[in-house]
Amino acid sequence: MAAPYPPKPIRIWVTPPGPNPWKAVFLFEELGLNYELKPFRFDDVKKKPFIDVNPNGRTPAIEDPNTNLTLWESGAIYQYVIEVYDKENRLAYDSFHERHLCNQWLHFQMSGQGPYWGQAGWFQHLHHEKIPSAVERYCNEIRRVLGVIERVLADKPADAQWLVGNKMTFADMAWLPWNFRLSEVMLLSWDEVWEGLPHVRAWHEKMAALPSWQRCIEIRGRLMEAQGLQWNGVPKGIETFTEYEKKIAEGEDTTALQH
Amino acid sequence: MxxxxxxxxxxxxxxxxxxxxxxxxxxxxxxxxxxxxxxxxxxxxxxxxxxxxxxxxxxxxxxxxxxxxxxxxxxxxxxxxxxxxxxDTEHKVSYPRGTREYWEVNNWLFWQMGGLGPMQGQANHFARYAPEKIQYAIDRYQNETRRLYRVMETQLSKSTSGYLVGDKCTVADLACWGWVAGSNWAGVSLDDFPHLNAWLDRVLARPGVERGRHVPKKHTALENRHKTEEEMDKEAGKTRAWVQQSMAADAKK
Known part of the structure; x- marks a missing residue:
């Protein structure tokens, strides 16, 4: 077996339910990097020790003992890992032009996908009252953004169905974890999600089938189970997210409720 | 060359x-x-x-x-x-690639792109442009904007330079500035954030910022600090119609 690379494992802090921590793990898996997961409960994102790792209290965050650097925000982590550890440019380009185009799509994912998919999911599932106009606002935005990618991919040759150039890069990978949840987010069947978006669907499904992503799903499943979480991230024994948040605010031990 | x-x-x-x-x-x-x-x-x-x-x-x-x-x-x-x-080969507002500060600037740049911008944008939407007043949605995004300001406030309170990363103004500060300058439009007051307020003025005092903020026309967000909620709401009314129209048009595509 080849020596682990980098020599010391990079620690990735993850809370299992949300898509963003898995965006980081996906990249580590795909590059075959030496990492260790630091799974913890959502209850503790705003508490020590994690709040000292990321002042914003959100996952993922990484600690790299090889460079003695702590980083948060999944997009910043992507750029770092690619630049420092993808020396052969397996998932990137070394040409200046393509490098910036990859970053462009990564920024679009960070500002255009994550926040809106997240708001749709919130109003669809986690918020206690139904506000149709809010659900509609965010589902429309999802459709619009997917439509942008559809047009871009449709204009590209069949053997280059990737956002930049003719191979999968980190800019494509960044989109996968949230899109993987689209059925839940939009409350639609898988076929309905992709209606009118054949190129985006093919692009997504190609990535979802990768062994690296399959491992992410499998690890996530195990951690969800170990933390006793329901599909929506709420611990078993608690009805709603509102109730969960209330218990966290009151400092209640939500692990105790499962037994 | x-x-x-x-x-x-x-x-x-x-x-x-x-x-x-x-x-x-x-x-x-x-x-x-x-x-x-x-x-x-x-x-x-x-x-x-x-x-x-x-x-x-x-x-x-x-x-x-x-x-x-x-x-x-x-x-x-x-x-x-x-x-x-x-x-920026002289690193006036950035740090050399690969340095610790380079990556730390990236934290804040992405934080602004994925957090502050979208969330304060939603506060603007529900507080100013939405056809119906949904108090819950207004509160949700104003509270999140306030939380994000608090994260910045804490960072700035620990900073010796008065900027987000290292010893100088960087793209991280420039990326956040326009949003923080627009806090009142989102209905969020900066009164509880002394370091953020001081930072806003510190960045504003830079000649490049002063020239750049008025492109392509006059930057007026700071003037909202002296306006009442009613005055801002009245102004929003002018844009509300086209926001609705373009949302409807987008939904059809």
Whole structure:
């Protein structure tokens, strides 16, 4: 077996339910990097020790003992890992032009996908009252953004169905974890999600089938189970997210409720 | 050097995202041309613009690339990374690639792109533009904006330079500035954030920022500090109609 690379494992802090921590793990898996997961409960994102790792209290965050650097925000982590550890440019380009185009799509994912998919999911599932106009606002935005990618991919040759150039890069990978949840987010069947978006669907499904992503799903499943979480991230024994948040605010031990 | 001459062309309007780029260009002292895009007339949805940014949003930028052919860029964060990578060789508002500060600037740049911008944008939407007043949604996004300001406040309170990262003003500060300057429009007061307030003025005092914030027209967000809720609401009424129209048009596509 080849020596682990980098020599010391990079620690990735993850809370299992949300898509963003898995965006980081996906990249580590795909590059075959030496990492260790630091799974913890959502209850503790705003508490020590994690709040000292990321002042914003959100996952993922990484600690790299090889460079003695702590980083948060999944997009910043992507750029770092690619630049420092993808020396052969397996998932990137070394040409200046393509490098910036990859970053462009990564920024679009960070500002255009994550926040809106997240708001749709919130109003669809986690918020206690139904506000149709809010659900509609965010589902429309999802459709619009997917439509942008559809047009871009449709204009590209069949053997280059990737956002930049003719191979999968980190800019494509960044989109996968949230899109993987689209059925839940939009409350639609898988076929309905992709209606009118054949190129985006093919692009997504190609990535979802990768062994690296399959491992992410499998690890996530195990951690969800170990933390006793329901599909929506709420611990078993608690009805709603509102109730969960209330218990966290009151400092209640939500692990105790499962037994 | 055989490198092709740059030819920066910025397509922008007077928004928190737009002025990030003009402020950066002014800070760098790099020449650029400007085309004012009137987003209220949906110029950014016209085919020629979609050729530059398929997402139909400002800012967008074109340049002559080092190989002599054109490059088109969109997403303000990505444009900022491009500009400092190519033009900030003296590291006026950035740090050398690979340094600790370089990566820490990236934390805040992405934090602004994925957190502060979208969430404060939603506060603007529900507080000013939505056809119905949904108190829950207004509260949700104003509270989140306030939480994000608090994160910045804490960072700035620990900073010896008064800027977000290291010993100088960087693209991280420039990216956040227009949003924080627009806090009142989102209905969030800066009264509880003394370090953030001081930072706002510190960045504002920079000549490059002062020149860049008025591109392509006068920056008026700070004047909202002296307006009442009613006055801002009345002003929002003017734009509310086109926001609704373009949302409806987008939903059909």
């Amino acid at each position: 055989t490198e092709a001459k740059s030819d920066i062309h910025l397509y922008t309007d007077q928004t928190a995202n737009g002025i990030k780029i003009s402020m950066l260009l002014e800070e760098l002292g790099v020449p650029y041309k400007v085309t004012a895009i009137d987003i209220s007339k949906n110029t950014q949805k016209e085919p020629w613009f979609l050729e530059i940014n398929p997402n139909g949003r400002i800012p967008a930028l074109t340049d002559t690339f080092t190989d002599g052919s054109p490059i088109r860029l969109f997403e303000s964060g990505s444009i900022m990374q491009y500009l400092v990578d190519r033009y």
